[in-house]
Amino acid sequence: xxxxxxxxxxxxxxxxxxxxxxxxxxxxxxxxxxxxxxxxxxxxxxxxxxxxxxxxxxxxxxxxxxxxxxxxxxxxxxxxxxxxxxxxxxxxxxxxxxxxxxxxxxxxxxx
Amino acid sequence: xxxxxxxxxxxxxxxxxxxxxxxxxxxxxxxxxxxxxxxxxxxxxxxxxxxxxxxxxxxxxxxxxxxxxxxxxxxxxxxxxxxxxxxxxxxxxxxxxxxxxxxxxxxxxxxx
Numbered sequence: 429x430x431x432x433x434x435x436x437x438x439x440x441x442x443x444x445x446x447x448x449x450x451x452x453x454x455x456x457x458x459x460x461x462x463x464x465x466x467x468x469x470x471x472x473x474x475x476x477x478x479x480x481x482x483x484x485x486x487x488x489x490x491x492x493x494x495x496x497x498x499x500x501x502x503x504x505x506x507x508x509x510x511x512x513x514x515x516x517x518x519x520x521x522x523x524x525x526x527x528x529x530x531x532x533x534x535x536x537x538x539x
Numbered sequence: 540x541x542x543x544x545x546x547x548x549x550x551x552x553x554x555x556x557x558x559x560x561x562x563x564x565x566x567x568x569x570x571x572x573x574x575x576x577x578x579x580x581x582x583x584x585x586x587x588x589x590x591x592x593x594x595x596x597x598x599x600x601x602x603x604x605x606x607x608x609x610x611x612x613x614x615x616x617x618x619x620x621x622x623x624x625x626x627x628x629x630x631x632x633x634x635x636x637x638x639x640x641x642x643x644x645x646x647x648x649x650x651x
Contacts (some may be wrong), residue, residue, distance in 0.1 A: 435609065459637040468548070470628060470643040471583070478636040486638075522637040525571050530582040 431455070434519055440537045447506040450536050451519030460502035461528065462486075462494065465516040477502055508515040509538045541566045543631050544644025552619050553650050560645045562629035563611040569631040572605060572612045573639070578627045586627075587614070619649045 435450035451460065461476040463486075473486030475494040483494050491513060495503045502521075506513055515538050520528040552558050564572075573588035587613040589596045589603045589612065596603050600619075605612040612631075614622055626646050630639040 461638075468643065470545075471641040473638065473640075476638055484638075485638070488570065525632055525635050525637050527573065527585045527588065528637065528639060530584070532582055532623075 432456040432519060432521055432529050434531040434534050435533060436534050437485075438535050438537075440539065441506075441509050442539050443510060445506075445509050445538075447509050447536065447538075449506075449517055449519075449536070451502045451504070451521075451531055452500055453502075453521040453529070454500065455521065455523070455529070457498065457499050457521035457529075459522045459524070460496065461520040461522075462492075462502065462504045463504075463518045463520065464488070465518055465533070471518065474504065483514070509536075511538050514538045541569075541631075541633075541640045543629060543640045543642045545626070545629050545645060548643065549646045549647060549648070551648045551650065554578075554619060554621060556619055558616045558619055558623070558647055558649075560614045560627055560629065561611060562613070562631075564631040565610070566631065566633050566638070566640075567610065568633040571632040572603070573630050573632075574601075574614050575627065575628045575630065577644075579625070580603060583628060596606050616647075619647075621649050621651050623647060624638075624649045 462474045463471045477496040493505045517534045519531040522528040568593040575583040577583040602615045629642040
């Protein structure tokens with residue numbers, strides 16, 4: 429049974445703070461993804477990684493960076509949080525071009 | 540760039556009726572089309588997917604059809620039940636990296 433976990437369910441940060449969101453999967457998937465979900469906009473891809481230390485920009489990478497030092501872990505970093513980054517953040521993993529398994533999400537509020 | 544359009548944004552049906560959600564995609568190289576269901580407060584979960592070498596796939600009350608020429612695919616739910624109420628997302632992929640482009644989502648309400 430695939431398990432994707434995220435470090436926090438809820439997070440409140442202040443404008444300008446550096447924020448780390450972590451995602452861990454236990455199924456040896458090579459692909460990992462970070463999305464943000466906002467009402468009416470669906471799931472928008474921020475960054476993804478298809479191998480350790482490899483990353484590619486998604487549709488909305490501005491203001492974000494990522495790190496993948498180990499296969500099971502994919503981190504999303506907000507260098508200087510802003511109020512427009514208040515959102516639900518979802519991590520996912522997959523094996524090649526197959527089903528993506530999602531984590532429970534982190535609801536981030538930036539004040 | 541790559542784009543997936545999903546319609547309608549909201550859909551309300553009576554229990555027992557059928558529901559149809561339609562998506563169009565822009566990248567002609569797309570070859571994998573999954574559908575995800577997201578219940579309130581939960582994570583999205585795959586309910587059915589189809590690859591470009593088939594035109595239709597069925598799993599109990601759920602079916603997906605694909606028209607590659609027209610670049611559109613549809614989700615059909617028959618004999619709807621209240622537990623089918625959720626947000627449904629279509630997606631398309633053209634790469635072995637598994638990168639998905641999602642539609643904007645359809646909120647389905649099934650009235651008992």
